[in-house]
Amino acid sequence: MTEPVLETRNLSKRFGALTASDDISIDLRAGEIHAVIGPNGAGKTTLIHQICGELRPDAGEIRLLGQDVTRLGTAARARAGLGRTFQVSALAMEDTVLQNAVLGALGASGRPWGFWRPVLNDRALRTRAQEALHRVGLDEMMAAPCAALSHGQRRQLEVAVALTLQPRAFIMDEPMAGLGTEGSKRLTGLLDGLRAQAPILLVEHDMDAVFALADRISVLVYGRVIATGRVDEIRANPEVRQAYLGEDA
Template identity: 60%
Template sequence: MSEPILALSGLTRRFGALKAVDDVSLTLVPGEIHALIGPNGAGKTTLMGLISGRIAPDSGTVRLVGQDITRLSVARRARLGLGRSFQVSSLIPDYTARGNVMLALQARQGHSYRFVWPVMRDRPLWQAATDILARVGLDTRASVETAFLSHGERRLLEIAVALALDPRCFLLDEPMAGLGSEGTARMVDFLQELKQQAPILLVEHDMDAVFRLADRISVLVYGRIIATGTAAEIRANSQVRAVYLGEEAAP
């Protein structure tokens, strides 16, 4: 197996007496989609926070391409190549779709302390943003302010922003949320293509999509990873069936 892009080892985070994330280790290797599933309250959001840097761990390390990033700020991690999308669409509402992507490109280049030249006259930046929007099929909506985009379009714009960062890996938090069946199908196709560019750590509630997409699946329950394996292995795992899939099938 090749060198992991993202490697978590022994990550633990307590909130009072609650161990929200308990000794979690996992890896993300080039070319794969690694899905993280688990019932509500299993600690997925906390774990994503630990990886992105929003939350500091009590112990354990996060490594990105071998570099220890455990103590770095959210912004530093992003500049090192951690491309993140949000569970609830989190964009700049007053900016157009293109404006959001241009901002990400600008951040990627690391040049935000430029005080003179108008950013909208920056043709290469403008063109690059338009190209990225075309990749996710939003080029016709480029000049629409984000607040006026539909929910599905905003999910795509989230991906476009992540693409603009040209990251070493993608951290996608429920990209299918609220998409509907057609939107989900499109997103599944798109993620298949996206993983060629960089591996994806995917948190997702839509089990059909997860089992279709994921090369590996890790199951998080009460802050611990109880199993990691291929879709077939996870389906066959009796412990997983009991605590998770069984629960969902029951009602």
């Protein structure tokens, strides 16, 4: 079997008496959407923070494209190929939609040390940003201030900024949170098309979206992965049903 794009090996993180990550080993393979589900407080966000470099694990290892990135900071991991979206949008609210996307392209270029030429006139960066915005359907909103976007549009912009990085793996923290049925459907379609470009590690509460999108699912309870498998396996797993899905799922 080919090597996974992203994997965690025996990842552990404790906060005092609380074990937020308990020996977590999951992997993300090329072309798939791997959903991580679990009840509130299961340690999903802690896991993401460790994968993206905001938190150091106490033990274990994180590998991206076969390279150990456990000691790298957030910025270095982004450069190594992680494209992340946030649960609570982390966008430059005073800037326009285009500026936010150009920032992504600028980060990907690795050359922020230009003091003279206007960044928005840089054709390469602009093209890259516009392509990403087109992909998520925000063409019309390019000149709008980010603060004027609806909640759903901010979610789309989050994905667009991640796209400008042309990442090797997407890490998405509850992209559907707070979206209505319409928005959720739209984003589901978008993510569905993204997996061919780079696999997605998807932390999500919206079960309809998870069952529609995921190739595999891992279930996290009290910091431990209690099951990993295909959608039908997870649906059928008695332990998962008891811990999380409820008997009638």
